[in-house]
Amino acid sequence: MPPATGLFCAAPDRLPDAQALAARFALPLLSARPTAGYWLELDEVRLSLLNPDKHGPVYAEFVEGAAAHRRQFGGGRGQPVAKAIGMKGQASRDVVDATAGLGRDAFVLASLGCAVRLVERSPVAAALLADALARAHAHPDTADIAARMTVIHADASDWLASLAPEARPQVVFVDPMFPDTGNKAAAKKDMQAFQEVIGGDDDSPRLLAAALAAARERVVVKRPRLGADVAGPPPTSRQVGKSTRFDVYSVKAMPAGPR
Template sequence: MSATNSIAVAYVHSSDADKAKKIAQHWQFNYIGDRAAATKQPALEYLLQVNDQVLELIKLDEPKTGAVKVDFVDGAVGHRRKFGGGRGQEIAKAVGLKHGFCPHVLDATAGLGRDAFVLASLGCQLTLVERNPVVAALLADGLERASLNLEVAEITSRMTLIHAPALNSLTELANADVVYLDPMYPAKEKSAAIKKEMRLFQGLVGKDLDADDLLAPALDLAKYRVVVKRPSYAPPLADKKPSTSINMKKNRFDVYVNQAIPKPAESI
């Protein structure tokens, strides 16, 4: 069953009805109406619900899992924006954000947009590509709400979302300075230890079976480098050895260099 058939949109409060209808129409999802009606449809596994004007994803048969939403203002993303370490972060080093160089980054597997937001907060221009309509709908809602917040509106103005298959976008988009890839990889931990959004997405989105196929077009597209985020236990994408790797506790960034990042022009 496809994502668009196994999911529907509902509202929690009647004041959310108009937004829920617009989201269902835009993304071509089924519209249920009141959230209570969802429990009467046994074939429905996932629900996109508008709750106080915030779009959330829930799994109806796992209520304890909680709701997943995109929030660029508060929570973990807000904390990382304020205290994450700026350009000293590993992701900043991986994309080559140094010496005043702010690349245009194409995030071809955008997901919930957290890494893209970090890079945008450091001055990069981001093009985000997300092929799953459910994830894209959550991300679009988060970007729309963030654009109305004075704290982060300037940051999200540097983020452009494209809903399209990643492979098609990689071959059709204009050159990017850096291509960033973070394909979903099976978690090594037991399911109880996996974050709630990962559990939901693994069931809804499934594995990125074509992940290895992304590397070659990404290398063709990237002007300077391709950065691949991988779990520490995962093999390199397409079994291709990277130019260098930046290792962290649970993950690493594999960096494939096409050419050196330019040095800033000398001051006159």
């Protein structure tokens, strides 16, 4: 169980925002900046996960940097993730990203026109997502994309099982943090921080089963190109890229009954 991570507000005029985030995600609100370990810090610009002894600030970002680059030059509907979720022609998809993380995949899908519900069980990651989404709503370049994104703080296996029939998504997207992607030398710093603060995702087979039961069309599991499949039924097809693979489970092609 990862340690509880507190939230420190470094910008006095943003205290109401900090209080709202702390209340929404059940994070302890800190009265002083910690001197060691991990904590969340809200400044004038954004919410970040900090641990100065280990790495720079980690935050979700939908407006600037890599998100802006992918929005403009990302390859549109021809990119493997778009093919994997079944976007043909102009048809967008109703997607649940069951492992939202820092929202990078979800933002790509929303940029392509999909409505995306971002489900994240870690309060730290969910708070970072909510802050990034608020900033994306406020920026003219991303406001229309942000309008298609909703952050839900829940365990996706339980949440998917509780959906009313009319709320079931066409596609469930799953990108678990697998032990075999936890190579510390190879993992990017932000993902190393995630692994320390959030812990591993050793219950992916349960999530795959819940996703298969909830998706109306397909489940897409993102894996390292050479990574093992998630335990469960075999995928019906695969989209293989340079370093990433998308395993596609077409629900219609699956045998009926418990999967």
